[in-house]
Amino acid sequence: MPRSTHIALATCAQIPGLDADDRLLIEPLAARGVTVTAAVWNDPSVDWDAFDLTVVRNTWDYPSHYREFVAWAREVPRLANPASLIEWNTDKRYLAELADAGVTTTPTDWYAPGEVPRLASEGVWVVKPTVSAGSQDTERYDLSWPQKRANAGAHVARMHSAGRTAMVQPYLSAVDTAGETALLFFRGEFSHAIRKGALLNGNQLDATGLYLIEEITPREPSAAELATARKVLAAIPGGAESALYARVDLIPGEDGEPTLLELELTEPSLFLAHHDGAAERFADAVVSLL
Ligand SMILES: Nc1ncnc2c1ncn2[C@@H]1O[C@H](COP(=O)(O)OP(=O)(O)O)[C@@H](O)[C@H]1O
Ligand SMILES: [Mg+2]
Structure with missing residues (x-):
């Protein structure tokens, strides 16, 4: 160096x-x-x-x-x-590619501008844009209620009029109890994990207005979560090592299996404060890249 x-x-x-x-x-x-x-x-x-x-x-x-x-x-x-990874990762349509690669991902319907959403008539669903961060423009709706269905439809229409593609997913309700597990990898090596509490329960925006305030605690990932995360990393274009950092966000699906909500290769919070040595491991990864 x-x-x-x-x-x-x-x-x-x-x-x-x-x-x-x-x-x-x-x-x-x-x-x-x-x-x-x-x-x-x-x-x-x-x-x-x-x-x-x-x-x-x-x-x-x-x-x-x-x-x-x-x-x-x-x-x-x-x-x-690298820019190629950022370009690929800032649009959540990469989730469809990872599903094709055999990763268990959150079931998603995609609606580009002009496409009419076919909303379910019951159940709790999440509507969000393909390009987003910090839970911006992300809402949950109980579609059993006509007013909520109308609101969900209006949400999709708002995204469409801004030229954005909308995603509709079942609300993975295990997030309310188990939370979300975020696993951090630096140059392909596992560093640490945290638990993030559910976010679509009326959480407040941070003072910057950029993200919903999150409730974070340290967590040891299960063997199944680690295995799923490694499968996700293996599917990163260019390989896991090409990513200085990667965060894999998982929520248990209906059957309890770790299910991919998001792979963060762009600007993830790294939650360094929650684990001894995490900042040092990141610094080592930076030095190895230089
Ligand atoms: N299908 C879903 N089921 C349960 N919670 C969800 C779902 N989609 C999003 N959320 C909640 O919204 C938050 C933000 O959504 P996410 O897909 O991670 O987008 P981003 O973090 O890029 O804004 C998640 O951390 C989670 O709490
Ligand atoms: Mg997220």
Whole structure:
């Protein structure tokens, strides 16, 4: 590694100094000879060429600047995760590819603009956009109620008029009891996992307005969860090692099997504060990439 290595951690204008969890990376990186600058991804004054590496971290406003964000990722000379992965991963249609690769994923109906949604007449369902972060524009509806069905239809119509594709999924109700398990991998190696409480129960937005406030606790993943997560990683285009970080979010399905809700390769919260050594392992992974 060259002396005085300098990397950027990319963030958004709402959090220019980085999220508290990501600030935990600064010291372990410094201890490894890596200087960190927090840089706002769409700040035109930043010279991305000046950094040995740019790591995408808190760019949580990208869904409302999607094209610009993907174009930015392609322009940055040395980016983690690479632009090709970001492009693939920021649109949740990758879930269909992973299902084809044999991963148990949340059953999903997809409705592009112009397509009329066929909503069920009962049960609890989730409506959300294919491009989203922080649970933005994500709602649950009990479709047994005519008013809720109308609201769900209006939600899809709103996304369509903004040119967005809508996803409709059964609400995986085990999230209310078991929660969601997020497994973190750095360059393909498992680091740690956390439990995230259910989010669509009237949770409040964070002060930045970028994400719903989450209830996080450390968790040991089950053997079945680890196995599912490894299967997901194996299906990453370019291989698991090409991803500096990967987060696999699982909720038990109807049959209790770990079911993929989301694979996060773009700007996942890493939940470093919840496990000793997690920030150091991430710093090691960064150094190995440099
Ligand atoms: N099908 C579903 N069943 C249960 N909860 C869901 C479902 N889809 C989304 N959620 C809830 O909404 C949150 C955000 O949805 P997610 O698909 O992870 O999108 P993102 O995190 O990219 O905004 C999840 O963490 C989960 O709590
Ligand atoms: Mg999520």
